[in-house]
Amino acid sequence: MTFVNYIKSAVFPKDFPQTKLSEIAFAGRSNAGKSSLINSLVNSKIANVSKTPGKTRLLSFFNYNEEFMLVDMPGYGYAARSDSEVDSWREMVEGYLNHSKNLRAIILVMDIRRDWNSEEEQMKMYTDHLGIPLILALTKADKLSRSQQMQRIEKIKKSAQLKSIFVCSSLKKTGLEDLKEHLIKKVI
Secondary structure (H helix, E strand, O other), X not given: OOOEEEEEEEOXXXXXXXXXXXXXXXXXXXXXXXXXXXXXXXXXXXXXXXXXXXXXXXXXXXXXXXXXXXXXXXXXXXXXXXXXXXXXXXXXXXXXXXXOOOEEXXXXXXXXXOOOOHHHHHHHHHHHHHOOOEEEEEEOHHHOOHHHHHHHHHHHHHHHOOOOEEEOEOOOOEOHHHHHHHHHHHHO
């Protein structure tokens, strides 16, 4: 039997859960589908989902079967945020990335219809610097035809230069098993 439970939300490293469980963080642009992907992967509506960008403002920690933690990170790139909010977001995310002793991978969640840009490249460079594997999950694949998906995948592959890329749809439940299998075999 599988269980997933919400542990807590936090901003500062001193408030992060103190466990020995491996952590997998979900990062990406606002409204890319991070919370929906978490919910689909664990088959539970544990992470809050909103159609409004920028709703997740804290790091949210979820315990999966006492095996590992999933961390839902706030999205970046939301235009309606003030400079001080952007700075606070950056401090919170960098605080987590720099202080987590159990972070095993970051899943960079990206809407398949968007281009790889400077924010994604910065995340890639940052995770490379920290030695943390970066896994790209292209979401909302159901919004495109199969041929459009293939075109987008090729374009993103050229820009991202990542080994681990998964195409997912939380709505159609596609690509989720491949991503889960990769996480279990390579990360946890």
